[in-house]
Amino acid sequence: MPRTARPRHRAALAALSTCVALGCGTGTPPQGDRPAPPPGAPTGSGYGVVTWASSAGRVGTAADGRSYRLIVRTSVGGSGLRVRLSNAYGDQPVTFGNVHAGRQRKGAALVPGSNRRLTFDGAASVTVPPGGIIYSDPLPGPVAAASKLAVSLHVVRAGGSLTGHWMAMQTSYTTEGDHAADESGARFGQRIGSWFYLDAVTVKPRRDTGAVAALGDSITDGWHSTTGLDRRWPDHLARRLSRAGDGTVEGVANEGIAGNRLLRDGPGQSGLNRLRRDVLSLPGVRTVFLFQGVNDIKAEPGATAAELIAGYRTLIDRAHAAGKCVVGATIGPYKGWPEWDPAGEAVRRKVNAFIRDGGAFDAVTDFDRVLRNPADPERIRPAFDGGDHLHPNDRGMRAMADAVDLKDLQCRG
Template sequence: MLATVACQTGPAHAFPARTASRHDVVTWAASADRLGEGTADRSYRLVVHTSAAGSGARVRLSNAFGDRPLTLDSVYAGVQSQGAGLRPGSNRRLTFDGARTVTVPAGATAWSDPLPGSLPAGSDLVVSLHSPDAAGPATGHGMAMQTSYVTQGDHTAEESAAGWTGTTGSWWYLDSVSVRPPDPATGAVVTLGDSITDGWASTSDLDRRWPDYLARRLQKADSAVKGVANEGISGNQVLADGAGQAALNRLDRDVLGQPGVRTVFLFEGVNDIKAHTGVTAAGLIAGYREMVRRAHAAGKCVVASTVGPFEGWPEWDTAGEAVRQEVNQYIRTSGEFDATADFDRILRSPYDPARMLPFLDGGDHIHPNDKGMQAMADSVALASLDCDR
């Protein structure tokens, strides 16, 4: 069942604005990247699926890739009923330092004030926002694997779907949601990855990315880690910018800058390997070591997974396979991570270890299907996500 946002008494401004507090935990996130051009007088109704439960929900708006200030004059949050329609009475206006309008400088982000009420785990939260004059490069997440809604004019306060005339497969200007869990010991894990983590080849609108399956396992488990933030970008690389900033270059904003993060789950490298740009195992390993050093310096644990098989993908070759095997040997045996997972072992065929098991293959020999996504999540040792640092 979808949950409603329950009303509470007391002023929303009792919590500090703009910056999530130390007891807040990220419950949903998506990596910011460059989208198309901003459109003036456009509204977006963005559907996101939360992980950790808590009160005082905040949203983080991002203008990270904008070249001018972004003004949002109406931002609401409610609970999805069906499509663009919201559960009656659930849509609440969000404020920013008590104001209904917020202007986010170019390159910056802004946290809302906390929303009165509690948000159960696994809620389909809907954030509606409107900009009167958006222009220039827009910031958002391109491949959402989730249908959201757009329209011209300000329809953010409406709970009906009637005014929402278009759809979008991206999340615009929104990159994080946090809550304050009832237990202050609650933390979150951030999954840092590429299109596999982003969910490509999983079923859209059903939350079947492997981090979604992991979040559902954590909700049922006796674990202090409840929040799961998906920071995958399709085509992303560890070392080079291109499809989004390289993992090394977005680590601070997308991972270490999220509230309540206890653990970084690193699953990247296949795009570096198949790019045929001269990337070596030594180069990739140096990139992993740099991320581990920075995460540990920030007091975060790091869990790393082996790189999955991809023979059959057009860019596969024996040289790249040799790099993958050397990198995977390092991940399994170096002892430099707080823990490891072995997605390669879970996904590969016993008859051809360079290929994905057909039963788990999404069809292109590199992206797992829903069953593959679930198998990956099921293989993660939940205790490994809650180490002491």
């Protein structure tokens, strides 16, 4: 995301500022302060495979007595749905008094009969300590692939820092009081553009089915894709995997954060610092898809090619030690963006040469080749340009997903 929003972006950013009045967020991107170290997250086969996820960050100040209806889209289908609630950035305990999951009908309204209570060790309420995460008990029954779920949370008591995902590119809803069990959307009159507390949903799919986690920045997060239509490149990838139907990798976790860097904390923890919680802790992940580096290059001061390459090697080593494969993606062109300069372009070219030919990654997807303008390779193709010369539009997002060789994701450790 730009450090200063251009006028044409302000309307989209303003939608997130609703949270200021509601006490549910600041309307500004999360900062890079470290959360408390999370306890070990269970990732065994009993927790299934991740079907949806987002990266946690600090998104404002928490509030008591609110309900949130969070809209998310599954990738892989299965049964035994679980939700993972995160207080990773919290400095006080958060008590949830009522948590439900149902299917979205339209807006905040749910399909009649679909909204069911989730429990935690058999209890309807649960308290998550500062820095903690917790899974619900499995919910009996099937969950379809590519379905819109509504996870409704009633926060009884909270305070201090609020954990969530700032730029959801999806409209969710909030209200005062406990309305998590409501199937009507009448009480959920306030729209929000962020997800709060919820950072993963898992299911038990067919045997031997796994997932891929995309670790990235605002391009992976979906900036300049159409809000509410699930047109981020990981969404398109999930559709391709579902159509392929081979059952080996079908889950997709989008772990992008706008403005995120590989090497240094900024908006959110760096890719290296959040790898364990945001990727390696997710059940069923076999492959890490790494697409980061442009924010490191265009920062002040920008990273050198040697620094970025060393960071890639460190992340690959950590993922391999956890039994995961790593697919690396080349950094796309961004000439025309205010922070572009020839020195940064030289770094991008050196880094891309390493990604393509260095032999460190288990496989490579050449996003630079897909996105660049053949007539001016330092710029994004006009047909793919979302308008700021860095972020692809819906068409560009789809082209990126189509460039991924699905066989490269079938890692078995």
